[in-house]
Amino acid sequence: MSAEKNTCPKCHSPYVYPDGHLWICPECSHEWSADQEAADSSGEPAQFVDANGTPLQDGDSVTIIKNLKAGKETIKSGTKVKNIKLLTEPVNGHDISCKIAGHGSMYLKCSVVKKA
Numbered sequence: 001m002s003a004e005k006n007t008c009p010k011c012h013s014p015y016v017y018p019d020g021h022l023w024i025c026p027e028c029s030h031e032w033s034a035d036q037e038a039a040d041s042s043g044e045p046a047q048f049v050d051a052n053g054t055p056l057q058d059g060d061s062v063t064i065i066k067n068l069k070a071g072k073e074t075i076k077s078g079t080k081v082k083n084i085k086l087l088t089e090p091v092n093g094h095d096i097s098c099k100i101a102g103h104g105s106m107y108l109k110c111s112v113v114k115k116a
């Protein structure tokens with residue numbers, strides 16, 4: 001992991017050195033911010049965000065914001081969904097597992113819900 005971090009993201013040279021808050025590659029003159037790297041790796045993993053960009057968590061309640069086809073049925077926009085489960089390994093691009101009253105177990109995408 002750390003070996004990966006101390007190479008140039010552009011030419012993969014291992015001879016990079018820090019200069020203040022920047023990293024500099026002597027081989028291709030590429031400069032990049034170490035702060036940014038640190039923020040990326042230490043920040044909360046925020047890949048689960050709803051349609052408004054609000055982070056979602058396991059157990060949240062959400063509202064579906066558009067009509068969704070589920071087999072022969074349609075799940076209507078405005079349907080409330082309780083106790084969602086976030087999938088770290090998405091199923092067919094769906095990253096929420098939940099149960100919807102009247103429809104049973106479903107997979108949803110974060111982009112079609114908003115936090116209730």
Ligand SMILES: [Zn+2]
Binds near residue numbers: 011029
């Ligand atoms: Zn380089």
